[in-house]
Amino acid sequence: MAQQNIYDNEIFFEGYKKIRDNEVNANNLFEIPALFSMMPDLTGKTVLDLGCGFGEHCKRFVESGAKKVVGVDISEKMLEVAKLENSDDKIIYLNMPMEDISHLQEKFDIVISSLAFHYVEDFEGVIRNVYEMLEEKGVFIFSQENPLCTCHSGGNRWTRDENGNKIHLNLAYYGVEGERESVWFVDNVKKYHRIFSTIVNALIEAGFTIEKMIEPLPTEELLEKYPDYNELLHKPDFLLVKVRK
Numbered sequence: 117m118a119q120q121n122i123y124d125n126e127i128f129f130e131g132y133k134k135i136r137d138n139e140v141n142a143n144n145l146f147e148i149p150a151l152f153s154m155m156p157d158l159t160g161k162t163v164l165d166l167g168c169g170f171g172e173h174c175k176r177f178v179e180s181g182a183k184k185v186v187g188v189d190i191s192e193k194m195l196e197v198a199k200l201e202n203s204d205d206k207i208i209y210l211n212m213p214m215e216d217i218s219h220l221q222e223k224f225d226i227v228i229s230s231l232a233f234h235y236v237e238d239f240e241g242v243i244r245n246v247y248e249m250l251e252e253k254g255v256f257i258f259s260q261e262n263p264l265c266t267c268h269s270g271g272n273r274w275t276r277d278e279n280g281n282k283i284h285l286n287l288a289y290y291g292v293e294g295e296r297e298s299v300w301f302v303d304n305v306k307k308y309h310r311i312f313s314t315i316v317n318a319l320i321e322a323g324f325t326i327e328k329m330i331e332p333l334p335t336e337e338l339l340e341k342y343p344d345y346n347e348l349l350h351k352p353d354f355l356l357v358k359v360r361k
């Protein structure tokens with residue numbers, strides 16, 4: 117299976133890095149706090165991070181007491197930054213697609229994946245491998261683009277009033293799953309749309325027990341500071357799930 121490795125595209129990489137270098141972004145305000153709110157005590161634990169990108173989370177896991185962290189990513193460019201900015205004796209960065217993780221032949225206490233699964237076609241296959249690679253009672257936590265985002269299929273995403281304010285989301289073909297091409301810094305960025313029930317059922321069928329789901333929404337305080345995030349009340353950007361073996 118040939119995965120698209122869009123983060124190694126120079127233009128895409130520079131555009132993405134710029135967003136992440138800016139402190140005020142949806143990751144920092146919503147996704148990362150929700151992800152870490154679900155994290156168990158990491159003291160003495162082994163952690164596998166699928167699609168680890170710049171390795172910021174890997175570093176944080178070690179700082180929170182993890183004894184070993186393996187970060188896997190398909191993009192060499194992302195891992196170059198990870199090795200430069202977030203290296204540690206307890207972290208191993210591996211350049212490989214997460215679809216191949218069963219080759220690691222290793223078990224972990226905790227597996228996490230932050231905003232990478234919407235790039236993965238064989239979600240069910242990866243989930244089954246994660247289950248096999250977790251220790252008994254191990255925890256798996258992941259975030260992905262919310263299915264209300266991944267179902268976008270071209271055209272205007274929003275209906276706006278005469279002043280340009282977003283009044284509602286244009287939703288089409290939510291029920292048609294599979295590959296979607298979108299434009300984000302460059303044309304032809306491939307993502308995969310799955311409906312909520314497909315995601316939840318894949319986890320149940322793999323053997324997991326669902327412990328928590330979060331679709332982060334802005335608080336009133338946050339909206340006072342950043343009113344544009346009001347749009348999340350129409351459509352959350354992220355879906356986070358915590359499950360246990």
Ligand SMILES: C[S@@+](CC[C@H](N)C(=O)[O-])C[C@H]1O[C@@H](n2cnc3c(N)ncnc32)[C@H](O)[C@@H]1O
Binds near residue numbers: 169170171
């Ligand atoms: C949005 S970034 C998130 C990076 C990091 N997890 C974070 O939250 O800061 C998505 C990452 O997933 C990686 N990725 C996409 N498809 C992948 C695959 N099939 N296997 C491994 N990594 C993949 C990309 O290269 C990229 O680094």
